[in-house]
Amino acid sequence: MIRCVSLLSTRHPSLFCCHISDFASRMRLLNRLKEDDEACVSALQSGSIFLFHLLRPLVCPTEGGGLTPVRLSWTSLTSVLQRLSSDRSLLNESVLIGLSEQNQNQAQFCLDVGVLDPVAVEAECDGTFVDMRKAFFLLTGSAAPFVAKGQALLRWHQETKFCSSSGRPTQRNRAGSLRVCGSITYYPKMSPVVIVLVSDGKRCLLSRQMSFPPGLYSALAGFCDMGESLEESLRREVAEEVGLEVCRFSFSGSQHWPFPQSSFMIGCHAHVNPAHTELSVDWSELEDARWFSLEEIDHALQVQHPIRGEPQVMWFPPKHAIAHRLIREWVELQRAQSS
Numbered sequence: 069m070i071r072c073v074s075l076l077s078t079r080h081p082s083l084f085c086c087h088i089s090d091f092a093s094r095m096r097l098l099n100r101l102k103e104d105d106e107a108c109v110s111a112l113q114s115g116s117i118f119l120f121h122l123l124r125p126l127v128c129p130t131e132g133g134g135l136t137p138v139r140l141s142w143t144s145l146t147s148v149l150q151r152l153s154s155d156r157s158l159l160n161e162s163v164l165i166g167l168s169e170q171n172q173n174q175a176q177f178c179l180d181v182g183v184l185d186p187v188a189v190e191a192e193c194d195g196t197f198v199d200m201r202k203a204f205f206l207l208t209g210s211a212a213p214f215v216a217k218g219q220a221l222l223r224w225h226q227e228t229k230f231c232s233s234s235g236r237p238t239q240r241n242r243a244g245s246l247r248v249c250g251s252i253t254y255y256p257k258m259s260p261v262v263i264v265l266v267s268d269g270k271r272c273l274l275s276r277q278m279s280f281p282p283g284l285y286s287a288l289a290g291f292c293d294m295g296e297s298l299e300e301s302l303r304r305e306v307a308e309e310v311g312l313e314v315c316r317f318s319f320s321g322s323q324h325w326p327f328p329q330s331s332f333m334i335g336c337h338a339h340v341n342p343a344h345t346e347l348s349v350d351w352s353e354l355e356d357a358r359w360f361s362l363e364e365i366d367h368a369l370q371v372q373h374p375i376r377g378e379p380q381v382m383w384f385p386p387k388h389a390i391a392h393r394l395i396r397e398w399v400e401l402q403r404a405q406s407s
């Protein structure tokens with residue numbers, strides 16, 4: 069929907085009224101809140117706040133058996149803090165996550181209440197603090213990436229309290245989108261990871277690491293090295309982990325991934341020459357790597373959850389994960405090619 073938005077900007081005084089979409093106006097407002105501390109304070113007072121305790125999100129169950137994050141208004145959170153005899157200044161630690169598309173661009177913040185007794189907060193707020201690994205896969209709708217982003221920002225603040233150059237404490241802006249020490253500005257960081265589903269035209273290649281739960285197989289993945297392009301990382305990771313040479317690849321999509329910290333997953337499909345598919349697996353990285361037929365992949369896609377005590381049952385990362393999407397795309401392509 070296009071609507072007329074009045075943009076009063078000191079930076080762009082010529083922009084008084086123009087036609088921009090709701091999305092564009094939301095993005096500009098978000099940017100303004102990052103730059104304007106006063107505007108951000110007032111957005112917090114009318115916004116919603118999501119709580120974490122030592123990086124564990126506060127959630128409550130949904131009717132369908134999933135989880136949803138608990139959101140509090142500024143007023144209700146200040147009264148909770150008062151009842152728990154905590155200083156309201158804790159709210160200064162909150163970090164802007166985004167603006168609600170559904171709720172008239174309401175600002176959304178996250179706050180780690182690690183200094184408070186978690187049980188008391190849970191009782192006050194009707195929720196439970198749960199480990200991110202559990203929460204991420206049970207959060208419904210768009211909540212999983214949203215909560216992951218909040219946790220990633222809070223973690224970054226906790227880890228960037230001091231300047232790595234001077235050793236002095238860093239200062240943050242109100243939104244929490246940066247920290248400074250003198251002339252040095254720190255911005256939140258992500259580690260780029262390439263994740264690639266390799267195919268020989270008929271089969272696809274999946275692997276598992278020692279740390280994976282029993283039966284879980286996924287696409288090959290690896291952190292990009294400093295200075296590498298996406299294609300260089302992809303070719304290197306496939307060569308390192310299974311000894312194959314990629315002849316062509318295509319980009320599929322990307323996602324922020326909260327494990328082990330903040331990864332920026334770049335999902336790709338890659339092809340190898342069907343005449344050169346013999347694997348030379350790096351056993352120090354992988355516990356197993358194998359080629360799978362369409363039939364085997366189709367069967368594993370039906371497995372919703374790992375079955376306890378049946379490690380032989382193969383299953384894939386859940387729908388949230390880009391690995392899942394790559395596998396589904398490969399299946400669709402195989403079906404389209406054979407019909």
Ligand SMILES: NC(=O)C1=CN([C@@H]2O[C@H](COP(=O)(O)OP(=O)(O)OC[C@H]3O[C@@H](n4cnc5c(N)ncnc54)[C@H](OP(=O)(O)O)[C@@H]3O)[C@@H](O)[C@H]2O)C=CC1
Pocket residue numbers: 259261263286287288289290291325327328331333353385389390391392
């Ligand atoms: N979203 C999804 O669908 C999926 C996501 N993933 C994610 O992809 C990520 C990367 O895959 P993985 O195979 O483990 O990566 P790699 O193949 O690159 O191997 C991991 C090792 O690389 C080293 N390393 C290099 N740079 C970094 C960095 N920036 N952060 C952490 N470790 C680094 C570490 O070695 P050392 O410890 O020796 O220093 C680490 O153990 C994983 O964290 C995993 O969570 C994986 C599969 C599916």
Ligand SMILES: [Mg+2]
Pocket residue numbers: 288289290309353
């Ligand atoms: Mg790897």
